[in-house]
Amino acid sequence: MTIVQVDHWLRLAALAPSPLNTQPWRFRVTPAAIELFDDPARALPVADPGGRERTIAxxxxxxxxxxxxxxxxxxxxxxxxxxPARGGLLARAVLAEGPADAALAALAPAIEQRWTTRRALRAAPLPPGLLPALAAEAAAEGAELLPVDGRAARQLLADLCAEADRLQHHDPAWRHEVARWIHPGRSNDGLPASRLGGRALRFLVDHFDFGGTSASRDEVYILHAPAVLLLATPGDEPRDWLRAGQALQRVLLRAALDGVQAGYLQQPLQLPGLRERVAAAFSPGRWPQVCLRLGLPVEDPPRRRRRPVADFADFVPA
Ligand SMILES: Cc1cc2nc3c(=O)[nH]c(=O)nc-3n(C[C@H](O)[C@H](O)[C@H](O)COP(=O)(O)O)c2cc1C
Known part of the structure; x- marks a missing residue:
């Protein structure tokens, strides 16, 4: 494991998705291992008070x-x-020359091909065999991928999303938190916002309630997506969230190999009460962690916004 190699791996690690592109991770590299830490300075205390989504990222x-x-x-x-005595330490990875996991290696080319869409997806169905392949990727990390199929099930999910959209947009603290991550003058984290339109967008998000607009848009997205999927785990502790994150990324990378991208429908999972209703309807006995719609995107990938490795990694000499 050379420094150049690790620097490259960490750049790829940071291409992972995260809520509002907060990139809530830190890495500590020693000659023996690469340690992954949670970065609470990048937390979203309103949308994600328990740090569940941060740990998934x-x-x-x-x-x-x-x-x-x-x-x-x-x-x-x-x-x-x-x-557990070292607060914030989420994982320790030792990567050394030896027999590599071929299934994981096959996903690596997709790391730079995966991105999040926020537009409607093409109506074209997913490539044959993709859904079972995605379920197998999730299962490899101990999670389950459950399809939300049929008009009635999709409508129920759309209703739960609409309720969450309205509650969140109505809350000034939630709006303010989202607005804080729209950075017109900064390009390496947060949500995309042009220098010209960015300030206006940030102001609008901060001060106006767009809950109704988001609810109507999400309903169309949910009813018409080629696939809507719920990723669920048997438990709901930090270890389960780490497993869910790894399962999510395997699913996203496998999909991206076929040109299929994801949009997120996390709102009902971010609100206690609504999350339980999602579980009761779609994943009884299991904890829903991530809700996705999948399909071929209509737009080109956006320019990547990521921090340089030096911003989130410490290299500790022997
Ligand atoms: C746990 C988690 C929750 C997310 N929630 C949302 C969401 O509610 N809405 C959304 O548009 N994107 C959501 N995202 C996607 C991020 O916005 C996206 O990953 C980030 O902006 C970086 O962009 P990229 O995925 O295109 O690299 C989420 C990602 C993760 C990992």
Missing amino acids: CGCALLNLRAAGAAAGCEEQVALLPD
Whole structure:
């Protein structure tokens, strides 16, 4: 594991998705291992008070690191939450030359091809065989991928999303938190906003309630997406969130290999009460972690906004 190699792997790890593109991870690289930490300075206390989504995002980054290592011919040893006494330490990965996980290595080329869409998807169905392949990727990390199929089920999910959209947009603290991550003058994290339109957008998001507009848009998205999927885990502890993140990233990368991209429908999972109703309807006995719509995108990928490795990694000499 050379410094140049690790620097490359960390750049790929940071291409993981995260809520509002907060990139809530830190890495500590020692000669023996790469440690992944939660970065609470990048928390979203209103939308994600327990840090569940932040930990899922860190799980996504960990999966990218593992896939990048496997593609470089490394064998992995990964421990989740290896030392509870060290607060914030989420995982320790040892990547050394050895028999690499071929399934993980096969996903690595998609790390740079995956991105999040916020527009309607093409109506074309998913490539044959893709859905079972995605379910297998989720299962490989101990999660389940459950399809939300049929008009009645989609409508119920749309109604739950609409309720969440209205509640969130009505809350000034939530609007303010989203607006804080729209950075017209900064290009390496947060949501895309042009220098010209960005300030206006930030002001509008902060001060006006667009709950009704978002609810109507999400209803169309949910009813017409080629696939709507719920990723669920048996438990709901930080270890489950890390597993969910790795499962999510495997699903997203496998889809991206076929040109299929995802949009998120997280709103009902961010509100207690609504999340339980989603579970009761679509994943009884399991915890819904992520809700996605999948299909071929209509637009070109946006320009990437990511921090440089030096911003989120410390290299500790022997
Ligand atoms: C746990 C999690 C929750 C997310 N929630 C949303 C969401 O509610 N709405 C949305 O548009 N994108 C959501 N995203 C996607 C991020 O906005 C996206 O990953 C980020 O802006 C970086 O862009 P990229 O995925 O195109 O690299 C979420 C991502 C993760 C990992």
